[in-house]
Amino acid sequence: MSPWFLPGMGGTTPPATAILTMLLAFVLGQSVAWLYAATHRGLTYSRNLVHSIVLLTMIISMIMLVVGDSLARAFGLVGAVALVRFRTVVRDARDTTFIFLALAVGIACGVQHYALAVAGTLGIGGAATLLHLSGFGVRHADTGTLRVRGVASSKDQLDEVIAEWCRTAEMIALREVRGGDGVATESEYTFEVRLFHPKDREPLLAAVRAVPGTTSASVALEDKAEEW
Secondary structure, X not given: OOOOOOOOHHHOOOHHHHHHHHHHHHHHHHHHHHHHHHXXXXXXXXXXXXXXXXXXXXXXXXXXXXXXXXXXHHHHHHHHHHOOOOOOOOOOHHHHHHHHHHHHHHHHHHOOOHHHHHHHHHHHHXXXXXXXXXXXXXXXXXXXXXXXXXXXXXXXXXXXXXHHHEEEEEEXXXXXXXXXXXXXXXXXEEEEEEEOOHHHHHHHHHHHHOOOOEEEEEEEEOOOOOOO
8 A cells, every 4th residue: 555645556646745735836826925925026917927926836736746657647638738728918918927936836836846846935935035125127217218309509519417417328319300391490300318316307307408409308318127
């Protein structure tokens, strides 16, 4: 007779092993979901996704228990899953990352590699926490976009003013406004700029608007220049 915690004859999973696997998948799935909720930023947060992460971890574990070492079951599962069409659009690449983590943890639990499941959750969770707390990938808060509209003849003087107030500046777009005779009457310049300090925003605008020929100017500084 096989021990209570090992697979029985014919590749069947003992109830105690199945219960242990599902409980561990539930606990680790909750850990992944909690980490996602705690480190999320922006407006794309979804409580449904948090719940889905927990349930997905358990479902994948159950699937792996069902398949076991049976090749026939694996092919049958592929055929069954092929009948299902998932049309939910994941709005954030980070959401997809946590879904993959839930899949990986569920697979590890399902094949009864419990130590790997725990170690993977702790290791990847620790890395995600470190990236979140360290601000890794955050650009400078003094980075933004400057849009200026005016006559093309003032471009050289405009460049001098921008160089005085900005650490770096690069023109990323130019649009010309033409009159009825086809001659350009105004030009709209778009620069990606990095100010010496975010508080220089208003002085920069005042200096740009003082350039002869300038009709309008605006600066949009991103909040920590992060896109969530």
